[in-house]
Amino acid sequence: MTEHFRALVIDDSDGKPVAGFRDLTLADLPNHDVLVEVLFSTLNYKDGLAVSGKGRIARRLPMVAGVDLAGIVVESRNPDWKPDDKVVVNGWGMSETEWGGYTRFQRLKPEWLTRLPETFTLEESMAIGTAGYTAALAIEALEAWGKIKSDKREILVTGAAGGVGSVAISLLAARGYKVTASTGRPETLTYLSGLGATGFVDRAELAAKGGALQKERWVGAIDSVGSTTLANVLAQTFQSGAVAACGLAGGADLPATVMPHILRGVALLGINSVTAPHAERDRAWAILAESLDRQRLAAMTTIEPLSNLPQLAEDIVAGKIRGRVVVDVT
Ligand code: NDP
Numbered sequence: 001m002t003e004h005f006r007a008l009v010i011d012d013s014d015g016k017p018v019a020g021f022r023d024l025t026l027a028d029l030p031n032h033d034v035l036v037e038v039l040f041s042t043l044n045y046k047d048g049l050a051v052s053g054k055g056r057i058a059r060r061l062p063m064v065a066g067v068d069l070a071g072i073v074v075e076s077r078n079p080d081w082k083p084d085d086k087v088v089v090n091g092w093g094m095s096e097t098e099w100g101g102y103t104r105f106q107r108l109k110p111e112w113l114t115r116l117p118e119t120f121t122l123e124e125s126m127a128i129g130t131a132g133y134t135a136a137l138a139i140e141a142l143e144a145w146g147k148i149k150s151d152k153r154e155i156l157v158t159g160a161a162g163g164v165g166s167v168a169i170s171l172l173a174a175r176g177y178k179v180t181a182s183t184g185r186p187e188t189l190t191y192l193s194g195l196g197a198t199g200f201v202d203r204a205e206l207a208a209k210g211g212a213l214q215k216e217r218w219v220g221a222i223d224s225v226g227s228t229t230l231a232n233v234l235a236q237t238f239q240s241g242a243v244a245a246c247g248l249a250g251g252a253d254l255p256a257t258v259m260p261h262i263l264r265g266v267a268l269l270g271i272n273s274v275t276a277p278h279a280e281r282d283r284a285w286a287i288l289a290e291s292l293d294r295q296r297l298a299a300m301t302t303i304e305p306l307s308n309l310p311q312l313a314e315d316i317v318a319g320k321i322r323g324r325v326v327v328d329v330t
Contacts, residue, residue, distance in 0.1 A: 007103035008309055010050060011062040019051045019065060019310060030099055032107040033078045036087060038071040039122050041101035042129035043304075043312050043325040044163060045249060050095050051313035059097050065309075066327075067094050068129045069101030070122040078110035086116035088125045090133050090281070091274035102306060104329055114281060119289040126326045127301040128288055131163030134273040136284035138164075138222045138244035139171055141269040145242040148220045154180045154199060156217070156233060158206065159224030159249050161188040166300045166323045167292070168222045169195045174291040180218075182206055182229075188322060195296055206232045207250065212257040213264070220244075227251030234260045234268065242267040249319070300324050 009022045026035070049055025050065050058065070073085040081087070092112040094100035099107075116125055143149050155172055159165040160181035172179045173196020180199030181192045189200060206229045216238040223230045224247035233243055234256055245268060260266040276284075300323030304312060315321050 005104035006306065007064050008051065008066070008306065009062050010058045010065050017050075017053050017056060017058055017061065019053065019313070021307075024064075024103065026105060029105065029107040032109045033076060034073055034081050034108050034110050034113060035075040036069065036071045036089075036106050036108055036113075037074050038069045038101055038104055038106055038329050040070045040126040041066045041327040041329055042068045042126040042131075043309070043316055043321065043327060044068070044130045045247065045316055046130075047095065048313045048316035051309055052317050054317050057096055063095065064099040064101075064103050064106070065095045066101030066103070067091060068126060069094070069106060070116065070125045071106075074105070076110070080110050081113060086122060087113040088116055088122075089113055090130045091276075093274065096274075102309065102327070102329065114278075114285065117285050117289045123303075123326055124294065124297060127297050127324050128167065128292070129163070129324060130273050131324060132167035132288065132292070133281070133284050134246050134271060135164045135168035135171060135222065136287040137273055137276060137280060138168060138246055138269075138271050139175070139287055140280065140283050141244050141271060142220050142222070142242055145220075145267055145269065147240045148242060150176070151219045152178060153219040153238065154178050154217065155219060156180050156182060156201070156221040157197070158182040158203065158221065158229055158233065159247065160192055160197065161185050161322050162224055162249065162319075163321075163324045164222070164224045164246055166195055167297075169197050170293060170296045170300070171287065171291045172222075173197070174293055184319070185322075191300075191322065194299060203229070209255070210235060212259040216264075218243075222246060225250035227253050228255055230254055231256035234266055237264065237266045239264045240266070242269055244269045244271050246271045301326055303328055
């Protein structure tokens, strides 16, 4: 086993969190029960905030960054996991309070591990990553709301060309929904059509402040943007429709009124991937296994080496990354 290995570590530099590459040994890792050889990780918006220093994601330092990892169990002190098991870890505080996936080896609590679904390779599981698994959680929440299942009216996906958006469009289209994509990047329209979107809305249209109740357009929505965009989406949702709120790429505020909720029965469903219980995770992975077209997944994914992460982090926070990025940590 490699004695020294490379990791991307966030540490304190004059009171600021700064990311840099560092050589670690197994003795540096936390004393958790399962040692995993990490083969792939990924890049999510939160990783961008953590690595670029634009958001205070790490709540203790030093912190190995990376919200996700996929790899192979090397050693386990827990009977549920054995050497050679292929595993995926999404969230559970990685990169915030727990050391994460931007490293060749990591020690993890057994309860954080998900067995790699048979449908996917380790690399594909990271092409999905937290962004894709969150898109599946959002669909799970919308379908559980019940009132939109099999509805043929339009479902809106905001932040469409990003990670959550791209996977959401692909999954919704495969499940028979009519999908409209909202993007600020007109150059991605062909890409978004390829994923299954059939309608398009300029994101500037949704970002401008609008009325409390607007013309009804959407039976459901998956929103990665927040702020005025989410307020407008709620105000444009049909009677008994539902909006799954996942993100804050446009802002963490919500300048909305209660009108869509009390006059149209619109539901606002919150999505939290980090500490979602296993049953929800399993249902989300089942949706991915059932409905994610692997060619579409490949079309939305690029692979990058660990060494490119500092630049990639800047790019995702600037809204320049299209689809999903797999990080090869080998
Ligand atoms: P990406 O950066 O890949 O996608 C975000 C997309 O939002 C961009 O591609 C862009 O889409 C759009 N966008 C970016 N900036 C703005 C802006 N200022 N105003 C309006 N739209 C904007 O990120 P992810 O897909 O990884 O994550 C999306 C969001 O979901 C993030 O806020 C992230 O923190 C959150 N998230 C939450 C999770 C949870 O558990 N709730 C889990 C995973 C992610 P386009 O170019 O098409 O307009």
